[in-house]
Amino acid sequence: MECRPESHAERIYANLLDGLQTGAFAADHRFVDTEVAAQYGASRMPAREALLRLVAEGYLTGSTRGFVIPTLSLGEIGELSEVRRLLEPRAAASAAGNMDPAVRADLDAAIGRIRDALENDDLVGLMRANVVFRNIWLAAVGNRTLAATIARFMDRFTPIRRGTFEDARYRASYVAGLESIHAAFMEGDALHASDAMTRFMFDAEAAFRAVRAHELDTVRTPPRATRTRPEKEGRPS
Amino acid sequence: MECRPESHAERIYANLLDGLQTGAFAADHRFVDTEVAAQYGASRMPAREALLRLVAEGYLTGSTRGFVIPTLSLGEIGELSEVRRLLEPRAAASAAGNMDPAVRADLDAAIGRIRDALENDDLVGLMRANVVFRNIWLAAVGNRTLAATIARFMDRFTPIRRGTFEDARYRASYVAGLESIHAAFMEGDALHASDAMTRFMFDAEAAFRAVRAHELDTVRTPPRATRTRPEKEGRPS
DNA sequence: TGTGCTAAATTCGTATACGGTTTCAAGTGA
DNA sequence: TCACTTGAAACCGTATACGAATTTAGCACA
Numbered sequence: 184m185e186c187r188p189e190s191h192a193e194r195i196y197a198n199l200l201d202g203l204q205t206g207a208f209a210a211d212h213r214f215v216d217t218e219v220a221a222q223y224g225a226s227r228m229p230a231r232e233a234l235l236r237l238v239a240e241g242y243l244t245g246s247t248r249g250f251v252i253p254t255l256s257l258g259e260i261g262e263l264s265e266v267r268r269l270l271e272p273r274a275a276a277s278a279a280g281n282m283d284p285a286v287r288a289d290l291d292a293a294i295g296r297i298r299d300a301l302e303n304d305d306l307v308g309l310m311r312a313n314v315v316f317r318n319i320w321l322a323a324v325g326n327r328t329l330a331a332t333i334a335r336f337m338d339r340f341t342p343i344r345r346g347t348f349e350d351a352r353y354r355a356s357y358v359a360g361l362e363s364i365h366a367a368f369m370e371g372d373a374l375h376a377s378d379a380m381t382r383f384m385f386d387a388e389a390a391f392r393a394v395r396a397h398e399l400d401t402v403r404t405p406p407r408a409t410r411t412r413p414e415k416e417g418r419p420s
Numbered sequence: 421m422e423c424r425p426e427s428h429a430e431r432i433y434a435n436l437l438d439g440l441q442t443g444a445f446a447a448d449h450r451f452v453d454t455e456v457a458a459q460y461g462a463s464r465m466p467a468r469e470a471l472l473r474l475v476a477e478g479y480l481t482g483s484t485r486g487f488v489i490p491t492l493s494l495g496e497i498g499e500l501s502e503v504r505r506l507l508e509p510r511a512a513a514s515a516a517g518n519m520d521p522a523v524r525a526d527l528d529a530a531i532g533r534i535r536d537a538l539e540n541d542d543l544v545g546l547m548r549a550n551v552v553f554r555n556i557w558l559a560a561v562g563n564r565t566l567a568a569t570i571a572r573f574m575d576r577f578t579p580i581r582r583g584t585f586e587d588a589r590y591r592a593s594y595v596a597g598l599e600s601i602h603a604a605f606m607e608g609d610a611l612h613a614s615d616a617m618t619r620f621m622f623d624a625e626a627a628f629r630a631v632r633a634h635e636l637d638t639v640r641t642p643p644r645a646t647r648t649r650p651e652k653e654g655r656p657s
Numbered sequence: 658t659g660t661g662c663t664a665a666a667t668t669c670g671t672a673t674a675c676g677g678t679t680t681c682a683a684g685t686g687a
Numbered sequence: 688t689c690a691c692t693t694g695a696a697a698c699c700g701t702a703t704a705c706g707a708a709t710t711t712a713g714c715a716c717a
Contacts, residue, residue: 190670215698226672228465231699235469239476247679248698262565269506269566328499329506332569427700452668463702468669484709485668660717667710673703680697687690 191229195219196236203242203252204338206310206345213249241339255343257395264388267336271384272377274333278323279368279376287369289319294365301358306348309358313344316361320368340387346394353390360386428466432456433473440479440489441575443547443582450486478576492580494632501625504573508621509614511570515560516605516613524606526556531602538595543585546595550581553598557605577624583631590627597623 199219202208220230234250237243243250255263282290293316300308317337324330347353360383367376436456439445457467471487474480480487492500530553537545554574558567584590597620604613 192670217698227699228671228673232469232472232670236472236476239473245699259565262563265563266507266566266569269510270503273506326499326502328496329503332503429700454668464669465701465703469700482669658717660715662715663713665710665712667708669708670706672705675702676700678697678699680695682695683693685690685692687688 191223191225192232192236195223195225195230196233198223199233199237200242203237204341205314206307206341208252210252210254210342210345213251214243215249240335252342255339255391255395257392257399260340260343260388260391260395263336263339264384264391267333268381268384270329270333270336272380274324274326274329275320275364275367275380276373276377277325277329278320279371279373281323281325282368282371286319286323290316290365290368293319294361297358297361301354304351306345309348309354310341310345313361316365320364340391343391343395344387346398347387347390350394353394356386356390428460428462429469429473432460432462432467433470435460436470436474437479440474441578442551443544443578445489447489447491447579447582450488451480452486477572489579492576492628492632494629494636497577497580497625497628497632500573500576501621501628504570505618505621507566507570507573509617511561511563511566512557512601512604512617513610513614514562514566515557516608516610518560518562519605519608523556523560527553527602527605530556531598534595534598538591541588543582546585546591547578547582550598553602557601577628580628580632581624583635584624584627587631590631593623593627 296312321330363379367379533549561567604616
């Protein structure tokens with residue numbers, strides 16, 4: 184690990200990334216470089232560097248009125264899901280073979296937090312606990328490049344995952360899938376882990392598509408990136 | 421396609437990316453933001469934006485004395501190869517199902533350029549033709565996210581690929597693999613394309629590892645990113 | 658001839674300013 | 688009341704300058 188002082192740009196990037204990974208920002212949040220700079224006590228340049236890095240990594244999209252969180256189309260949900268199904272089953276199998284006592288304990292704690300969040304209808308907690316759970320099993324994957332790539336693709340689904348969590352039935356189903364994966368990890372069974380992950384991913388994709396299709400039916404608006412919704416109250420539209 | 425005028429940063433990025441994809445830069449080339457800016461008639465900020473984007477995408481690594489091309493360790497060669505083997509066989513199978521006359525013609529032309537470059541010991545031409553060939557079959561992959569991800573991972577091997585091309589036997593073997601893939605595409609046989617791609621990737625990985633191991637034996641130096649090799653003549657070291 | 662120290666050079670990170678483009682709000686006219 | 692036009696505001700892209708940290712080169716001494 185490096186001990187050199189962290190730059191403004193790196194600090195801002197890490198903070199924004201955490202928020203984007205855990206669904207802390209509203210889907211229509213706009214990141215304006217002057218605002219971000221002011222928020223972190225820096226100037227536009229390091230804020231801009233952090234924002235552009237998030238753009239390069241797929242977390243944000245630039246527009247003439249700030250940077251926004253991209254919304255996955257139905258096609259993109261399908262494509263990203265196919266790529267993930269090529270990677271995650273094997274990664275889960277690999278992780279299943281690395282289940283030492285410390286990893287098992289961490290996974291037990293994480294699934295406990297997921298159960299609590301589900302029981303309390305705590306969406307924020309569920310989003311966070313989901314990230315913790317995935318980070319634990321990904322840390323057990325020997326191939327670090329594979330783990331990092333999977334994490335990056337998982338993050339792309341943060342906004343739509345948050346959308347599915349708003350529905351109690353989808354929440355319960357998602358957690359049931361995680362329970363199955365957790366059981367496979369506890370057994371240390373590579374085949375079971377791979378199969379559980381595959382099944383979970385098909386179910387998750389179906390939920391994502393259903394929620395997205397519903398959103399498209401409900402709002403029937405062009406993509407948000409080219410429109411900024413009025414934020415001030417009072418003026419009728 | 422967008423017709424809005426291209427920014428300095430985008431123009432510089434596209435030019436540097438092309439060079440990095442085709443192996444136009446020496447492995448020890450240093451990209452200094454003031455030099456890049458001067459080269460493209462711009463200021464440091466757009467040059468810096470382009471360089472930082474290439475860092476975020478894995479093409480460059482930052483240091484206190486400029487940006488450099490990362491050198492893959494043996495472990496990284498293994499990890500990246502495993503990830504690619506999870507993605508490319510399926511992508512090749514998908515492409516094999518999309519072999520319309522135009523794609524076939526383009527692939528024929530591309531393999532022709534590869535044969536010419538091999539016969540003429542034209543390394544620069546071979547590097548370029550290899551990129552052309554892969555871009556053609558990747559364009560035939562239905563899942564655009566999968567295609568883009570594969571292209572990104574392929575680019576990571578550009579420096580070591582150039583290293584293998586310096587040896588005539590590796591060059592011939594690499595092209596033999598491409599011929600086999602080309603034949604499978606011409607047959608439109610998904611299974612054959614997948615198998616040919618898998619075999620080719622194991623062979624390519626073996627060559628990459630051999631060349632890298634040889635480099636490590638020959639130079640026995642610490643990673644280049646933390647050392648700048650003297651470039652000026654005359655002063656004995 | 659080699660090593661160590663010091664000063665200069667090189668590069669990056671960041672701050673500030675300016676101009677251009679896009680968007681929005683307000684006012685006027687029909 | 689609605690639509691159109693104009694002006695202002697908001698934001699991005701880029702240029703320039705400054706300071707800090709790191710590296711290199713040169714000189715002196717042993």
